[in-house]
Amino acid sequence: MAFSWKVLVPLAFFASTATAVLLPPRPSMEVITADDLFSVTDFSGVSLPSINKTYYFDQLIDHNNPRLGTWKQRYWHTWEWYKPGGPIILTTPGEVDNTALYTGYLTNKTINGQIAQQEGGATIVLEHRYYGEAQPLGDLATKNLRFNTIEQAIADLEYFAKNVKLAMPGGSKVQPGKAPWVLIGGSYAGALTAWTMVAKPGLFAAGYASSAVVQAIGDFWRYFEPIREHMPKNCSADIQAVVTHFDKVVASGNKKAINALYATFGLEGAQYADDVASILRGPIFEWQDLGPRTGPNAGFYQFCDALEVKNGVSAPAKGWGLDHALKAWGDYTKVIVKSQCGDWPINDCITSHGVVWDDPTPPNAGRSWLYMVCNEVGYLQDSAPPGYPTLISRQMQPEYEERLCRSLFPGKFPLWGPDIEAGVARTNAIYHGWDLHVDHLFFANGDRDPWRDATVSAKGLNVRSTPQQRIMLSQGFHCTDMNTANAAADTTGTIKAVQVQALADMKRWLKEYRRQHGIYVQGVLDVEGEEVVE
Numbered sequence: 037m038a039f040s041w042k043v044l045v046p047l048a049f050f051a052s053t054a055t056a057v058l059l060p061p062r063p064s065m066e067v068i069t070a071d072d073l074f075s076v077t078d079f080s081g082v083s084l085p086s087i088n089k090t091y092y093f094d095q096l097i098d099h100n101n102p103r104l105g106t107w108k109q110r111y112w113h114t115w116e117w118y119k120p121g122g123p124i125i126l127t128t129p130g131e132v133d134n135t136a137l138y139t140g141y142l143t144n145k146t147i148n149g150q151i152a153q154q155e156g157g158a159t160i161v162l163e164h165r166y167y168g169e170a171q172p173l174g175d176l177a178t179k180n181l182r183f184n185t186i187e188q189a190i191a192d193l194e195y196f197a198k199n200v201k202l203a204m205p206g207g208s209k210v211q212p213g214k215a216p217w218v219l220i221g222g223s224y225a226g227a228l229t230a231w232t233m234v235a236k237p238g239l240f241a242a243g244y245a246s247s248a249v250v251q252a253i254g255d256f257w258r259y260f261e262p263i264r265e266h267m268p269k270n271c272s273a274d275i276q277a278v279v280t281h282f283d284k285v286v287a288s289g290n291k292k293a294i295n296a297l298y299a300t301f302g303l304e305g306a307q308y309a310d311d312v313a314s315i316l317r318g319p320i321f322e323w324q325d326l327g328p329r330t331g332p333n334a335g336f337y338q339f340c341d342a343l344e345v346k347n348g349v350s351a352p353a354k355g356w357g358l359d360h361a362l363k364a365w366g367d368y369t370k371v372i373v374k375s376q377c378g379d380w381p382i383n384d385c386i387t388s389h390g391v392v393w394d395d396p397t398p399p400n401a402g403r404s405w406l407y408m409v410c411n412e413v414g415y416l417q418d419s420a421p422p423g424y425p426t427l428i429s430r431q432m433q434p435e436y437e438e439r440l441c442r443s444l445f446p447g448k449f450p451l452w453g454p455d456i457e458a459g460v461a462r463t464n465a466i467y468h469g470w471d472l473h474v475d476h477l478f479f480a481n482g483d484r485d486p487w488r489d490a491t492v493s494a495k496g497l498n499v500r501s502t503p504q505q506r507i508m509l510s511q512g513f514h515c516t517d518m519n520t521a522n523a524a525a526d527t528t529g530t531i532k533a534v535q536v537q538a539l540a541d542m543k544r545w546l547k548e549y550r551r552q553h554g555i556y557v558q559g560v561l562d563v564e565g566e567e568v569v570e
């Protein structure tokens with residue numbers, strides 16, 4: 037996971053470091069890195085190149101105006117299981133800069149490689165435009181971000197599939213139609229998988245979309261609902277007690293009481309309640325990094341332990357109550373604030389007000405992602421509506437992130453903007469959000485995933501799963517079903533069940549595609565998709 041609150045650098049540090057940003061976590065895939073496959077040979081008996089070998093593709097800058105030229109798009113590729121006629125399994129890790137660490141998605145550590153192994157397929161990991169070294173116009177200046185859109189990202193996938201000449205034997209003759217292409221992604225890249233299949237019908241033979249946030253949502257306060265449902269009760273009760281108190285003190289307008297409250301968290305001198313509230317939101321985001329293998333020392337549980345374990349004793353379900361929780365949360369936060377702000381005046385260190393930060397230096401996944409947030413997808417992780425329980429101070433409103441949009445992309449939006457609701461409405465109109473229906477698409481979601489309620493498994497939505505568009509909900513977390521190690525560690529068995537069903541559906545769907553297109557897999561499957569007996 038790219039995000040860790042503990043290494044975040046506050047906004048005022050932008051200008052000097054430009055490395056990390058005080059932005060909410062992006063919906064992104066788990067880092068899975070391959071061990072080298074150097075000693076493995078392919079179907080023709082030739083040793084495979086190192087799995088770390090980087091390939092380059094000449095990708096169009098602007099698919100609406102090819103004359104603007106091309107840039108070099110990085111990809112990784114292996115064909116350990118490939119048999120001529122087998123599927124080409126493509127994934128992009130989406131909005132991450134360290135794409136080179138995602139080579140595990142070439143191997144059978146992941147659902148990608150499992151499908152390749154079963155079907156005689158080859159695998160590809162493709163860097164997403166505006167992340168890592170994928171900089172179509174060289175940098176991230178606001179004006180140069182104009183091709184950072186869902187539409188262009190989808191067109192990249194199409195242009196790549198239709199034009200790439202893969203290094204493997206016969207790799208220049210595997211365009212869609214001659215070979216089945218399978219698109220796989222998790223999180224934003226999972227949504228991109230579903231949206232691509234809507235926008236480019238027939239291009240991909242099948243898709244696997246994990247934790248796919250298909251519905252763009254402006255005020256996505258429900259991000260915190262799966263967390264509230266599944267977290268330890270004592271911790272939830274105490275967080276809500278502190279947050280309720282915080283909001284009450286802020287609403288009182290009593291300057292002295294407010295500053296004393298901020299001082300509890302090491303934030304005396306802060307001038308804006310939403311800046312302080314955004315610091316308190318930080319540890320809740322740690323939930324997104326949980327999975328079946330993270331164990332009791334994961335960041336989120338360290339935070340809960342800090343609040344709930346007193347002299348070696350855990351609080352009962354109703355928590356310890358406000359006094360202890362406030363002090364414990366304060367002490368926990370002070371350490372982090374001290375390490376991040378040092379001797380800076382607190383307000384300068386943490387404020388989102390009146391800041392201009394327009395550093396174009398690439399890569400900067402936080403900046404590239406925020407651009408898409410402001411224009412197309414929203415997903416603002418703010419407080420629950422009035423009267424509804426909230427883990428987040430009610431000071432956290434969409435205005436907070438809208439201000440970041442104006443600060444990071446000055447001149448791009450009006451003073452009252454951006455109009456995030458209009459942007460997400462447009463996205464959902466084009467790609468159909470929760471209403472999207474395409475054949476041969478497999479949705480895998482996790483009940484403990486904070487992004488759950490932007491997927492087709494959103495609580496109360498009840499989209500029907502069919503044999504042609506499968507929807508499965510495991511007891512897992514964010515994108516945890518992409519990794520075979522998670523299936524092995526998951527005591528509920530529900531992640532394994534997702535992977536087993538996906539492999540069965542892929543077998544059926546690819547067989548159908550091969551039959552329609554007269555493709556057979558040499559030595560493995562005949563034209564009917566039946567096993568060849570040698």
Ligand SMILES: *[C@@H]1O[C@H](CO)[C@@H](O)[C@H](O)[C@H]1NC(C)=O
Binds near residue numbers: 086088137
């Ligand atoms: C491949 O790259 C990864 C990530 O940079 C690295 O950890 C690994 O050691 C590399 N393996 C080989 C065999 O070069």
Ligand SMILES: *[C@@H]1O[C@H](CO)[C@@H](O)[C@H](O)[C@H]1NC(C)=O
Binds near residue numbers: 076116144153
């Ligand atoms: C994964 O592939 C390796 C070869 O790279 C093979 O030895 C192993 O058995 C495979 N594992 C599974 C679970 O299929």
Ligand SMILES: *[C@@H]1O[C@H](CO)[C@@H](O)[C@H](O)[C@H]1NC(C)=O
Binds near residue numbers: 345351352
């Ligand atoms: C109380 O908190 C402790 C420490 O975080 C946790 O291990 C335990 O499961 C919690 N118990 C309840 C009932 O929430």
